Amino acid sequence: MKFLLQGCRAAAGILHTGPRGWAGALILATGLALLGGPAARAQSAQEPFGRVRIQYKKLNWQFYSTQNFNVYxxxxxxLSARRATEYAEQELQRITALVGYYPYSKTTLMLYNSVGDLRQSNIGLPSPTAVNGEETQLARMSKVEIAFTGRQTDFKREMSYQITQVLLNDMMYGGSLREVLQSNYLLQLPDWFIGGASAYAAEGWSVEVDAYMRDMVRQYPTGNRTAPFFLRSPRLAGQSIWNYVAERYGYGAVQNILNLTRITRDVEVGISSSLNVPFKVFLRNWLAYYRELNTQPAIAALTPLNEASRLSSRNRRGLDLYSQPVLSPDGQRVAYAVNDQGRFRVVVANLDGSHRHVLLHNGYKTPDQQLETRLPALAWRGNGQVAVAEISQGRMALRLHDATGDGIAARLRGAIRISRPASIFDSYEQVLDLNYSPDGKALVFSAIKNGQNDIYLLKAGSRQPEKLTDDLFDDQQAVFMPGGQAVVFSSNRYLDSTGRARPASFPNVVNNYDLFIYHLDGRARPVETLASTISNESRPRPISDDEILYLGEESGIRSVYRYSLSTKQRRPVTNFPSNIQDFDYSAKSTALALVPQVQARDLLYVYPKYPLPTEIFLGKTARQQILEARSQPAPVKPTA
Structure with a gap:
């Protein structure tokens, strides 16, 4: 009975204290049992309290089998499974060439349509018959669970990361239970070793790892202490180590270190023997390498974030994930989402942080599971309502909330709702972004259906959204222009000079996002390219019918840029040292809300007054200069 009461309290989102609270929970539990509710199946695995998973969907698994993979x-x-099967086979060849090892058995790929579906699954839970967890560990080493998070490029990267991790675990620990037991006793690998190598194989020298090391060396500009780097983020620190090895000693050194570590059963011996450098000297050289990269004039000219404008806590443990900061149309309030290990809340506050109140609590904490970081999606409808797209009882739902708070009566009605109301988002696997037109009579959103991310337009009086894009490219973050006659969005599609897109095949979907505008006036070719560079452009925020703010990475740091449709010119308007994950700007109040990631921790800042600068210096990082130099075509030798 105690479990039933706790489950009902968590589902209802009501906090009870004292005997009356327990009595109320008992009445609620009894009522739900008598009246019935949505079909939900409890998982049968014997999990510790608080980690039981509830399944709303029945997943009828099917599978493909190839030479090296079983794909479920x-x-x-x-369609996603077919694409994943072909990509996994191709990617395995690249990864085996990098690490110098080929698997002896097939790898199982479990593909989920969304993170919400993965969080309902009991696959990977410890078996009651496992001996000391070793059989479960062996199964997890050869089984990969991958959820489609909304972008094909993220799907590819996660597959590469997981396949590399399986390959390295097999390489280091062996493929049989006996070898796993023996290796666990003889070989103790640090967290950064396999995780960092897998991340490097999947991403290389990414913007995220460059920003992490920049933040950390600014925090620790001198000394030889390396522990803080590994404690804050083992994966990013490890990724930076493998990048340093490849840049300093060449890709062949990566293979040598992995193989010698496998033979000697010691990471320090594997590194020092491969590079002919004592391990402590290697770590000092690693720190010196990134310190030197981040002492250039371009880095010294960056402007620190104003701590007086920080609305969030310091987030020292890095558990809170902030997302979707959206300013009200009048620019006087900000709404945002905070995710704490799966349990999220939607908050509305004044720009100075006063009158802060929670509109919505939902979800449940799962420290050992992948988190849904892109939901809920938020949008203001006028100055009085906030629209929230979230997963409710296993399906997408859209609800409008009073920005001043729904009141106790409305919250109780939502808590004891017996049946789930129908939603226009029922047919979509995920809805990642939404935005209302200035008059509030139309809604544009990006949604996933059958493993494909497209943009939809819903007009007032209609229950059937219009599909604006229909291809495999990742179309996301669509917003209305102030006049309401066009939509701006970010996509990794490629348009030639005639406005035609290249074929939307899986290999053509690359990690290079540009800005596009979709005209709603019925023209034959409504899509037009706006900002386009070799780096990523995302999160457009129109401030007039001629100007758009967006996030760009062309300097090597994800910053806010300003783009003019008439002149085709762009220039930076922020020069903070940390990558900006998300932002919003109000042209009416000149308020800026942003979520920077500082030392792998999300923080929330709101500048009540941030006039857009006309001249600001934002030089390129050393990483950006190196990558751009490598992307240049080789000079043609003159003929004799």
Whole structure:
């Protein structure tokens, strides 16, 4: 009975104290049992309290089998499974060439249509018959669970990361239970070793790892202490180590270190023997390498964030994930989402942080599971309502909330709702972004259906959204222009000079996002390219019918840029040292809300007054200069 009461309290989102609270929970539990509710199946695995998973969907698994993989999928994921199967086989060849090892058995890929579906699954839970967890550990080493998070490029990167991790675990620990037991006793690998190597194989020298090391060396500009780097983020620190090895000693050194570590059963011996450098000297050289990269004039000219404008806590443990900061149309309030290990809340506050109140609590904490970081999606409808797209009882739902708070009566009605109301988002696997037109009579959103991310337009009086894009490219973050006659969005599509897109095949979907505008006036070719560079452009925020703010990475730091449709010119308007994950800007109040990631921790800042600067210096990082130099075509030798 105690479990039933706790479950009902968590589902209802009501905090009870004292005997009356327990009595109320008992009445609520009894009422739900008598009246019935949505079908939900409890998982049968014997999990500790608080880690039981509830399944709202019945997943009928099917699978493909190839030379090296068994790929499992269910309804809605067949096309993704076919693409994943081909990509996994190709990627395995690249990864084996990098690490110098080939697997002896097939790897199982479990593909989920969304993170919400993965969080319902009991696959990977410890078996009651496992001996000291070793059989479960062996199964997890050869089994990969991958959820489609909304972008094909993220899907590719996660597959590469997981496949590399399986390959390295097999390489280091062996493929049989006996070898796993023996290796666990003889070989103790640090967290950064396999995680960092897998991340480097999947991403290389990424913007995120460059920003992490920049933040950390600014925090620790001198000394030889390396522990803080590994404690804050083992994966990013490890990724930076493998990048340093490849840049300083060449890609062949990566293979040598992995193989010698496998033979000697010691990471320090593997590194020092491969590079002919004592391990402590290697770590000092690693720190010196990144310190030197981040002492250039371009880095010294960056402007620190104003701590007086920080609305969030310091987030020292890095558990809170901030997302979707959206300013009200009048620019006087900000709404945002905070995710704490799966349990999220939607908050509305004044720009100075006063009158802060929670509109919505939902979800449940799962410290050992992947988190849904892109939901809920938020949008203001006028100055009085906040629209929230979230997963409710296993399906997408859209609800409008009073920005001043729903009141106790409305919260109780939502808490004891017996049946789930129908939603226009029922047919979509995920809805990642939404935005209302200035008059509030139309809604544009990016949604996933059958493993494909497209943009939809819903007009007032209609229950059937219009599909604006229909291809495999990742179309996301669509917003209305102030006049309401066009939509701006970010996509990794490529348009030639005639406005035609290249074929939307899986290999053509690359990690290079540009800005596009979709005209709603009925023209034959409505899509037009706006900002386009070799780096990523994302999160457009129009401030007039001629100017758009967006996030760009062309300097090597994800910053806010300003783009003019008439002149085609762009220039930076922020020069903070940390990558900006998300932002919003109000042209009416000149308020700026942003979520920078500082030392792998999300923080929330709101500048009540941030006039857009006309001249600001933002030089390129050393990483950006190196990558741009490598992307240049080789000079043609003159003929004799």
């Amino acid at each position: 999928y269910y309804a809605g994921g067949e």
